[in-house]
Amino acid sequence: MAIATTNPATGEELELFQEISEQELELCLERAAAAFEHQRLTTFDQRAVPMRRAAELLDAEQEDVARLMTIEMGKTVKSARAEVAKCARGCRYYAENAQALLADEVADANAVGAIAAYARYQPLGVVLAVMPWNFPLWQVMRFAAPALMAGNVGLLKHASNVPQTALYIADMFKRAGFPAGSFQTLLIGSARVERVIRDPRVAAVTLTGSGPAGAAVAAVAGQMIKPSVLELGGSDAFIVMPSADLEAAARVATTARAQNNGQSCIAAKRFIVHEDVADEFERRFVENMSALTVGNPFDETTDVGPLATRSGREDVEELVADAVAKGAKVLCGGERLPGPGWYYPPTVVTEVTPEMRMYREEVFGPVATLFRIGNIDEAIELANATEFGLGANAWTTDDEESTRFVRDLEAGAVFLNGMVTSFPELPFGGIKTSGYGRELSAEGIRAFCNLKTVWVGGS
Numbered sequence: 001m002a003i004a005t006t007n008p009a010t011g012e013e014l015e016l017f018q019e020i021s022e023q024e025l026e027l028c029l030e031r032a033a034a035a036f037e038h039q040r041l042t043t044f045d046q047r048a049v050p051m052r053r054a055a056e057l058l059d060a061e062q063e064d065v066a067r068l069m070t071i072e073m074g075k076t077v078k079s080a081r082a083e084v085a086k087c088a089r090g091c092r093y094y095a096e097n098a099q100a101l102l103a104d105e106v107a108d109a110n111a112v113g114a115i116a117a118y119a120r121y122q123p124l125g126v127v128l129a130v131m132p133w134n135f136p137l138w139q140v141m142r143f144a145a146p147a148l149m150a151g152n153v154g155l156l157k158h159a160s161n162v163p164q165t166a167l168y169i170a171d172m173f174k175r176a177g178f179p180a181g182s183f184q185t186l187l188i189g190s191a192r193v194e195r196v197i198r199d200p201r202v203a204a205v206t207l208t209g210s211g212p213a214g215a216a217v218a219a220v221a222g223q224m225i226k227p228s229v230l231e232l233g234g235s236d237a238f239i240v241m242p243s244a245d246l247e248a249a250a251r252v253a254t255t256a257r258a259q260n261n262g263q264s265c266i267a268a269k270r271f272i273v274h275e276d277v278a279d280e281f282e283r284r285f286v287e288n289m290s291a292l293t294v295g296n297p298f299d300e301t302t303d304v305g306p307l308a309t310r311s312g313r314e315d316v317e318e319l320v321a322d323a324v325a326k327g328a329k330v331l332c333g334g335e336r337l338p339g340p341g342w343y344y345p346p347t348v349v350t351e352v353t354p355e356m357r358m359y360r361e362e363v364f365g366p367v368a369t370l371f372r373i374g375n376i377d378e379a380i381e382l383a384n385a386t387e388f389g390l391g392a393n394a395w396t397t398d399d400e401e402s403t404r405f406v407r408d409l410e411a412g413a414v415f416l417n418g419m420v421t422s423f424p425e426l427p428f429g430g431i432k433t434s435g436y437g438r439e440l441s442a443e444g445i446r447a448f449c450n451l452k453t454v455w456v457g458g459s
Contacts, residue, residue: 001160001161001189001190002016002160003016003017003018003019003160003163003187003189004016004017004160004161004163005071005072005161005162005163005164006072006161006309007071007072007074007341008073008074008305008306008307008308008309008341008342009074009296009297009305009306009340009341010340010341011310011340011341011342014071015163015164017163017187018187019187019188019189019192020186020187020188025186025188025192025195025196028155028181028184028186029126029155029196029199029201029202030201031180031181031184032126032153032154032155032181032184032201033125033126033201034181035153035179035180035181035182036123036125036126036151036152036153038179039123039148039151039152039153039179039182040122040123040125040151042151044098044099044102044149045099047095047098047148047149047151048095048096048098048149049177050173050176050177050178051091051092051094051095051145051148051149051176052091052092052095053175053176053177054088054091054145054172054173054176054178055088055089055091055092055095056088057172057175057176058084058085058087058088058091058172059084059085059088061084061172062081062084062085062088063081065080065084065137065165065168066080066081066083066084067080067298068164068165068168069083069136069137069162069165070297070298070305071164072133072136072161072162072163072164072165073133073134073136073161073162073308074261074297074305074306074307074308074341074342075260075261075297075305076261076297076302076303076304076305077297077298077300078300079259079260083135083137083138084137086138087137087138087141089424090138090141090142090145090424090440091141091145093145093424093425094145094146094149094424094445095145095149098146098149098150098445101441101442101445101446102121102150102445102446102449104118104119104120105118105119105120106118107119109456112455113457114455114456114457115456115457115458116454116455116456117453117454117455117456118454119451119452119453119454120451120452120454121150121446121449121450121451121452122151122449122450122452123150123151123152123448123449123450124152124203124204124227124448124449124450125152125153125201125202125203125204126152126153126154126155126201126202126203127143127147127152127153127154127155127202127203127204127205127206127448128154128155128157128193128196128197128202128204128205128206129143129144129147129154129155129156129157129205129206129207130157130193130205130206130207130208130209130213130217131143131156131157131158131159131207131208131209132159132208132209133158133159133161133162133308134260134263134264134265134308135260135264136158136159136162136165136166137165137169138422139208140156140158140166140169141169142422142424142428142439142440142444143206143439143444144156144169144173144183146439146440146444146445146447147445147448148173148178148182148183149445150445150446150448150449152203152448153181153182153183154182154183154184155183155184155186155196155202156169156170156183156184156185156186157186157188157190157193157196158185160189160190161308161309163187166185166187167185167187169183169185170183170184170185190213193217194216194220197217197220197221197224197226198220198224202226203226203227203448204221204226204227204228204229204448205217205221205226205227205228205229206228206229206230206437206439206447206448207228207229207230207231207232208230208231208232208265209232210232210233211232211233211433213232214230214232214435217230218230227447227448228437229429229435229436229437229438229439229447229448230435230436230437231265231390231428231429231430231434231435231437231439232265232388232390232430232433232434232435233265233362233388233390233433233434234265234266234267234269234362234388234389234390234391234430234434235269235270235361235362235363235386235388235390236256236266236267236268236269236270236388236390236391236392236393236411236420237268237270237271237272237382237383237386237392237393237394237409237411238253238256238257238268238269238270238271238272238392238393238395239272239273239379239383239392239393239394239395239396239405240253240271240272240273240274240277240281240395241274241277241376241379241394241395241396241398241401242274242276242277243396243397243398243401244277244395244396244397244417245395245397245417246277246280246281246284247284248395248417249281249395250281250284250285250288251284251288252393252418252419253268253271253281253285253288253368254285254288254289254292254346255419256268256393256419256420257269257271257289257346257366257367257368258289258292258303258304258346258366261304261305261306261307261308261365261366262304262307262344262346262363262364262365262366262367263307263308263312263364263365265362265390265434266390266391266413266420266421266422268368268393268419268420269362269363269367269368269369270368270369270371270382270383270386271285271368271369271370271371272371272373272379272382272383273370273371273372273373274372274373274374274375274379275372275373275374278372282331282348282350282370285348285368285370286331286332286348289332289333289346289347289348289366289368290332290333290346292304292346292366294337294343294345294346295343304345304346304366305343306341306342306343306344307342307343307344307365308342309342310342312342312364312365313336313342313343313344313365315364315365316344316363316364316365316367317336317344318357319357319358319361319363319367320334320347320349320358320363320367322356322357322358323349323352323356323357323358324349326353326355326356327351327353328349328350328351328352328353328356328358329349329350329351330347330348330349331348331349331350331370332345332346332347332348333345333346333347333348333366333367334347334349344365344366344367345366346366346367346368347366347367347368348367348368348370349367349368349369349370350369350370350371352369352370352371360386360387362388376401376404376405379394380404380405380408380409383409383410384408384409384410386432387432387433388430388432388433388434389410389411389412389430389431389432389433389434390411390412390413390420390429390430390434390435391411391412391413391414391415391420391430392405392409392411392413392414392415392420393414393415393416393418393419393420394409394414394415394416394417395416395417396416396417397417402416410431410432411430411431411434412427412428412429412430412431412434412438413426413428422439422440423440424440424441425440425441426440426441427439427440427441427442427443427444428440428441428444429443
């Protein structure tokens with residue numbers, strides 16, 4: 001895949017970039033290693049100054065950055081603005097909380113025969129981030145803010161279709177005041193990621209992306225005995241029980257499926273509804289999905305823009321066609337929109353069976369599958385009948401049902417009566433083939449630290 005900015009709304013290639021040479025890559029690695037030797041000795045207060053400045057730059061440049069993301073991957077400009085604001089918030093969170101999150105953990109010195117004993121978090125070094133295009137700023141910032149505040153330095157291999165956003169991030173951190181080499185964008189193709197992971201100057205790697213990409217990165221990191229964090233795909237369940245507020249559930253379900261043009265790992269994708277309320281929920285949900293405005297992502301009234309790539313739309317079309325050919329019913333949408341650009345309408349599919357690819361594969365577009373169940377046991381069984389385990393939504397006002405969902409749903413996050421999302425204050429990540437490790441909160445900043453045990457003896 002060429003490193004290029006191609007407008008998904010028109011299919012027009014706007015700018016083509018060349019990969020950096022091997023010599024340039026070597027210089028980037030040298031600069032990163034040198035920067036770490038400086039950064040690891042700085043204090044939290046010193047690192048917080050440029051991190052707060054980064055937040056200020058994001059606020060000041062919100063409109064320009066939002067427009068850049070919309071041009072490169074097609075998200076609506078109003079959702080792009082919200083993404084920029086979320087990134088600024090993340091930078092401020094770690095600027096303000098990093099020191100407390102990485103404070104020494106004091107142990108019982110007497111119990112271990114010491115005059116002092118504690119555990120200290122220290123940065124690992126150069127961390128490579130392999131990032132996707134769907135949230136081209138937030139996916140990077142949720143790694144970069146904690147990593148830099150811990151004293152690490154970053155190398156970014158971003159998706160090849162968002163090169164200008166990738167270059168902006170590195171420039172923004174430089175203008176914020178982080179020393180040269182602290183955060184660099186590598187304009188390289190996927191084939192060269194292994195070479196970077198294997199480099200002895202790289203201490204760890206994090207990847208957000210597909211399952212095959214995660215498996216490949218994890219295999220190399222494992223061979224090199226380097227820690228890795230993986231956030232991979234998801235096929236989140238959205239369960240609706242009889243006690244739920246159906247109007248709110250249907251409204252949030254629409255946002256949960258159509259957010260980011262349907263291209264989110266934590267978007268609700270499988271809607272599992274109790275038969276007692278299934279007809280009413282289906283009516284509301286299909287009406288809401290049908291009412292969404294699809295069009296120019298720069299139009300403030302647009303709800304759903306184009307899919308980010310031509311191949312992405314083709315994948316969605318193939319999954320829907322496979323389901324229909326095997327007996328599924330399309331309640332709304334289901335066919336590409338005419339004209340230029342990679343548009344696909346909000347779609348609801350029912351009567352989906354295990355023989356259909358859509359039953360087991362992630363649909364990365366605004367397509368919802370709708371299931372009916374008779375009780376909570378069936379709901380949990382169906383929700384867990386997937387290789388993924390990123391997030392899950394459950395709607396109920398019954399305390400016993402809430403307890404069951406929290407306990408039994410196999411996911412990295414369970415949201416009751418709300419939409420799965422990410423917050424700087426809460427850990428984020430999945431289980432099963434949705435990955436391992438956690439980003440954000442305390443776990444996110446500690447992911448790339450050495451937890452060093454310190455024991456002090458003496459008379």
